[in-house]
Amino acid sequence: xxxxxxxxxxxxxxxxxxxxxxxxxxxxxxxxxxxxxxxxxxxxxxxxxxxxxxxxxxxxxxxxxxxxxxxxxxxxxxxxxxxxxxxxxxxxxxxxxxxxxxxxxxxxxxxxxxxxxxxxxxxxxxxxxxxxxxxxxxxxxxxxxxxxxxxxxxxxxxxxxxxxxxxxxxxxxxxxxxxxxxxxxxxxxxxxxxxxxxxxxxxxxxxxxxxxxxxxxxxxxxxxxxxxxxxxxxxxxxxxxxxxxxxxxxxxxxxxxxxxxxxxxxxxxxxxxxxxxxxxxxxxxxxxxxxxxxxxxxxxxxxx
Amino acid sequence: xxxxxxxxxxxxxxxxxxxxxxxxxxxxxxxxxxxxxxxxxxxxxxxxxxxxxxxxxxxxxxxxxxxxxxxxxxxxxxxxxxxxxxxxxxxxxxxxxxxxxxxxxxxxxxxxxxxxxxxxxxxxxxxxxxxxxxxxxxxxxxxxxxxxxxxxxxxxxxxxxxxxxxxxxxxxxxxxxxxxxxxxxxxxxxxxxxxxxxxxxxxxxxxxxxxxxxxxxxxxxxxxxxxxxxxxxxxxxxxxxxxxxxxxxxxxxxxxxxxxxxxxxxxxxxxxxxxxxxxxxxxxxxxxxxxxxxxxxxxxxxxxxxxxxxxxxxxxxxxxxxxxxxxxxxxxxxxxxxxxxxxxxxxxxxxxxxxxxxxxxxxxxxxx
Numbered sequence: 259x260x261x262x263x264x265x266x267x268x269x270x271x272x273x274x275x276x277x278x279x280x281x282x283x284x285x286x287x288x289x290x291x292x293x294x295x296x297x298x299x300x301x302x303x304x305x306x307x308x309x310x311x312x313x314x315x316x317x318x319x320x321x322x323x324x325x326x327x328x329x330x331x332x333x334x335x336x337x338x339x340x341x342x343x344x345x346x347x348x349x350x351x352x353x354x355x356x357x358x359x360x361x362x363x364x365x366x367x368x369x370x371x372x373x374x375x376x377x378x379x380x381x382x383x384x385x386x387x388x389x390x391x392x393x394x395x396x397x398x399x400x401x402x403x404x405x406x407x408x409x410x411x412x413x414x415x416x417x418x419x420x421x422x423x424x425x426x427x428x429x430x431x432x433x434x435x436x437x438x439x440x441x442x443x444x445x446x447x448x449x450x451x452x453x454x455x456x457x458x459x460x461x462x463x464x465x466x467x468x469x470x471x472x473x474x475x476x477x478x479x480x481x482x483x484x485x486x487x488x489x490x491x492x493x494x495x496x497x498x499x500x501x502x503x504x505x506x507x508x509x510x511x512x513x514x515x516x517x518x519x520x521x522x523x524x525x526x527x528x529x530x531x532x533x534x535x536x537x538x539x540x541x542x543x544x545x546x547x548x549x550x551x552x553x554x555x556x557x558x559x560x561x562x
Numbered sequence: 563x564x565x566x567x568x569x570x571x572x573x574x575x576x577x578x579x580x581x582x583x584x585x586x587x588x589x590x591x592x593x594x595x596x597x598x599x600x601x602x603x604x605x606x607x608x609x610x611x612x613x614x615x616x617x618x619x620x621x622x623x624x625x626x627x628x629x630x631x632x633x634x635x636x637x638x639x640x641x642x643x644x645x646x647x648x649x650x651x652x653x654x655x656x657x658x659x660x661x662x663x664x665x666x667x668x669x670x671x672x673x674x675x676x677x678x679x680x681x682x683x684x685x686x687x688x689x690x691x692x693x694x695x696x697x698x699x700x701x702x703x704x705x706x707x708x709x710x711x712x713x714x715x716x717x718x719x720x721x722x723x724x725x726x727x728x729x730x731x732x733x734x735x736x737x738x739x740x741x742x743x744x745x746x747x748x749x750x751x752x753x754x755x756x757x758x759x760x761x762x763x764x765x766x767x768x769x770x771x772x773x774x775x776x777x778x779x780x781x782x783x784x785x786x787x788x789x790x791x792x793x794x795x796x797x798x799x800x801x802x803x804x805x806x807x808x809x810x811x812x813x814x815x816x817x818x819x820x821x822x823x824x825x826x827x828x829x830x831x832x833x834x835x836x837x838x839x840x841x842x843x844x845x846x847x848x849x850x851x852x853x854x855x856x857x858x859x860x861x862x863x864x865x866x867x868x869x870x871x872x873x874x875x876x877x878x879x880x881x882x883x884x885x886x887x888x889x890x891x892x893x894x895x896x897x898x899x900x901x902x903x904x905x906x907x908x909x910x911x912x913x914x915x916x917x918x919x920x921x922x923x924x925x926x927x928x929x930x
Contacts, residue, residue: 307767307929310771311770311771311928312767312770312771312928312929313928313929314928331927332773335770335771335772335773336773338771340767340768340771341768342764342767342768343764344763344764347765348572348576348765349763350575350576350579350580351572351575351576355572355575358568359568359572360768362564362565362568363565363568363569363769363772363773363774364772364773365564365565365773405768406768
């Protein structure tokens, strides 16, 4: 069964009618971990705000657990959990005070749904008398997640929950999401980090208000049509310049310490490429075939 | 209800954990009472006065025409009894009364000296002082004219009586003003800022997506400030009674009840500002420019309203603190009962209901 359904949802801002969300449609199944992946300004936050009923769409329709986001906004507000991007809790209240406050606001108690947040809360419990403003970024996000979960929502909306959080806490955070999914909670999460995308059941790649592709991470990677190479040389800048100028290059871009590239000629050999690069004054050349990542797919989609 | 209490509790924690807020709340009344303790001078024009002329002779008429010629006074000539005069004072219709005794000219000519009584409303001591000085000067002017034609100098004694505040102490004037100012600042600015802060930090977005009715979020913010402002009123009153030796002449209960009404007026103003703005700086600027300045300028506390050009005098009518200032002055200094201030109370109530309705109407259940 579908938990969240979007039907040609549109949002424009300001006098110059800037389109933030451009006729977006997708379905999210019940209990699914669904990711909205895209850079800043792709329209992720606008979609979250419309689905959580704090923003009205300028076109199209959408439902959350069968309730219309415009007409039945009161019902939706009872059953969803929402963690906005810049949600920072009450800095001058302690961890325990924040949690109890949100539990009361959502007409429940911490004790009633403690099972749900136990795994997460246990990690921050030793700081429960510390003020939220004095917590680290990762701790804050864990507390915010507890607060969003305390009323056992049917759908959980997490807008960039891991932005500004260290890699270890990020991994822990995603492990927690996986455990929450076992409780049959539908989770919609957005992130600008491509490496987090493969942890979702399905992802929607977004750019400038449009959805480029909706697939499982595996299918997205598998459907990548070209052979992908990772190339390294003594001078990265010169390497990228020469790769872009090479007549057989289809795509080339920096990817960490390597340059990733695909080619129009399937029969291209590594020697041929090495010779070309050497001829342009590069040395220490290393060429290898590499695994396709979500980021490669995203770049491919952007260029096509 | 449980949610509401939880909200109020949270709000108290915010206030009590922030040293700056605490200082504004409790340090300010003290500082302001000290600052405004210094005298304020001002010129007064066109004061409404009555002349009671028991003499009706040449001398009294000559002096009255001199008063009429002066732009300082606006004369209503009438045959009032002393009781009527006091009644006019209580209603605030007149600032001063001049009483000529019977046979004024006769006494002056025969005994070479006579008396005129000047009664002034000294609940505003600066005004009273100024206008009685003007009156004495006019009478002396007449006397010196007489002196030129006569061999023996005449003597006219003016007997000046300061009503309500015989020592012309400055305190009675500024205590009501400081009360209006402090309540304006605490209730309007602090409420507006604390609500807008939730919008700025993003917590409002979360509260919107909750079963709690959003308008209650806002009302629950007002409760702590209502209680804290009452503490402020009490502390100002205690300061004025025990430090400035200024007794409360009217009913303390009535004064507190009127203060609660004014606090609620201010809270609705603060709520209205918070609904219309989205950053703490803007909320603060609007509170300061839109509320504090008019309170200082147009409540009659710093500058006499009588002295302003007519358009400004009309503008003062929409400044809530003007009405509160009149009410506090009437109760605290003049010791008047509710029957004298029901009109001002009604106006305050009207302003409150107006902004309350406007706030509820313009409150948004969504962002932007």
